[in-house]
Amino acid sequence: MNGLAFTLFLMIVGLTLLITYLAAKRTKTTSDFYTADASLTGWQNGVAIAGDYMSAASFLGIAGMIALSGFDGFFYSIGFLVAYLVVLFLVAEPLRNLGKYTLADMIAARFKSRKVRGVAALNTITISIFYMIAQLVGAGALIHLLIGLDYVYSVLIVGVLMTIYVVFGGMMATSWVQIVKAILLMVGTFIISFIVFAKFGFNISRMFTEVKTATPLGASFLNPGNKFTNPLDMISLNLALVLGTAGLPHILTRFFTVKDAITARKSVVYATWIIGIFYILTVFLGFGAAAFVGHDRIIAANEAGNMAAPLLAQALGGDFLFAFVSAVAFATILAVVAGLVLSAASAFAHDFYSHILRRGKASEKEQVSAARWAAIGVSVLSILLALFAQKMNVAFLVSLAFAVAASSNLPIILFTIFWKRFNMAGAVTGMLVGLLSALILVAVGPNVWSPDGTAIFIGNPLIHLTNPGIISIPLGFLGAIIGTVVSGRNIDEEKFAEILVKANTGIGIENPAKS
Secondary structure, X not given: OOHHHHHHHHHHHHHHHHHHHHHHHHOOOXXXXXXXXXXXXXXXXXXXXXXXXXXXXXXXXXXXXXXXXXXXXXXXXXXXXXXXXXXXXXXXXXXXXXXXXXXXXXXXXXXXXXXXXXXXXXXXXXXXXXXXHHHXXXXXXXXXXXXXXXXXXXXXXXXXXXXXXXXHHHHHHHHHHHHHHHHHXXXXXXXXXXXXXXXXXXXXXXXXXXXXXXXXXXXXXXXOOOOOOOHHHHHHHHHHHHHHHHHOHHHHHHHHHOOOHHHHHHHHHHHHHHHHHHHHHHHHHHHHHHHHOOHHHHHHXXXXXXXXXXXXXXXXXXXXXXXXXXXXXXXXXXHHHHHHHHHHHHHHHHHHHHHHHOOOOOOHHHHHHHHHHHHHHHHXXXXXXXXXXXXXXXXXXXXXXXXXXXXXXXXXXXXXHHOOOOOHHHHHHHHHHHHHHHHHHHHOOOXXXXXXXXXOEEOOOOOOOOOOHHHHHHHHHHHHHHHHHHXXXXXXXXXXXXXXXXXXXXXXXXXXXOO
């Protein structure tokens, strides 16, 4: 057991629990629980968005992916970063103007339908669980490496902590845990990157030259095709990454934590700068791990390469830097899973329980209670699924969540705002087609089936795309279009005009209710 790392772990857990305790005192109403009563400033929400977005996939998964696969691993960095341009220009302002607590609120602003709310809530819960599995896998590997605790117990520890944050602190606790984590992560990443750059004499050309001889891939380390030998697979991955962020529920709900659309835009600008700097630095993490840790040692610690960044810290700065970086990675996981649990719990309590089961008659106390029980249920389910995904790279697991989000949510968001003829049938059809096509394609693909036993089951996959985005995303759009055209329902032109004005100006929007 690494005593120093364990001590830092306990300090971070103590700090986050203190934040939760303080936030719990302020979490009384549904607005407090779901959106921190829209009280965050632009910079606070921007840092929190960055903290929510820079997940275990970013810090652990991408570093390992670049170290083991070279250029192909960098596709993840580019995709995650460019995705925020889609959010900034197409989604952030209309979402804040039309929504209140959840993504379904935005769609329901145009279509007053329990079916729409129910399917949107289903999408949110599914995507959140997919994303959460990746974080729990990273947490299990990290704690196992540091203190030798069994993977199962490691996942359980993180699961219990993330449930506590949400159940007691709601969005306020989740936001401040994410802010603290984002600051720690940027400090840790910058320190490692600076040391790596110094090792190469602050010479980019030298770094690229030397890394070509540091891995079994040789000169091909800097060329595409090491991991994605199928060009369609590479395009599919990038489509999912670039378009998926605009459909991720735990990111979208962050825009409801600010008072207006102007502040939402400022949030995205702050987040984009922080995220942009971070993803540029992942190159130093990956190259440094390849050069100073080595392929064999990375694989020995974790087959998927998820421990490359902590091992690099140990190689460069000894036990202290190793302990600090590992503790930061742990904080990263805690912050992200808290946001995921909250988005799923909010979707269940606000959309399914309050609007569908109780038909809008649930009291504030009942809604918050339902959200807390939903948080416990989502956590338990995610923990159980994570136990079967131990050998998967966390960056890859997150890319699947992005594919589901881009296929099921993004078409509905865009058509709700910009397509006059779009109707309720199209919304329901598009969401279901996008969701089911992505899940089915993953279920019959090489991530689940492989002849050599490297996947979950032994067998031949029906398709050979590791990410289904290139098929499922167009199907999501097509499903929404066909559902709209076939249903033949009359267009409510006045309602569309109202939505268009609200989405672009914010006129007539409803502020979160206070009690």
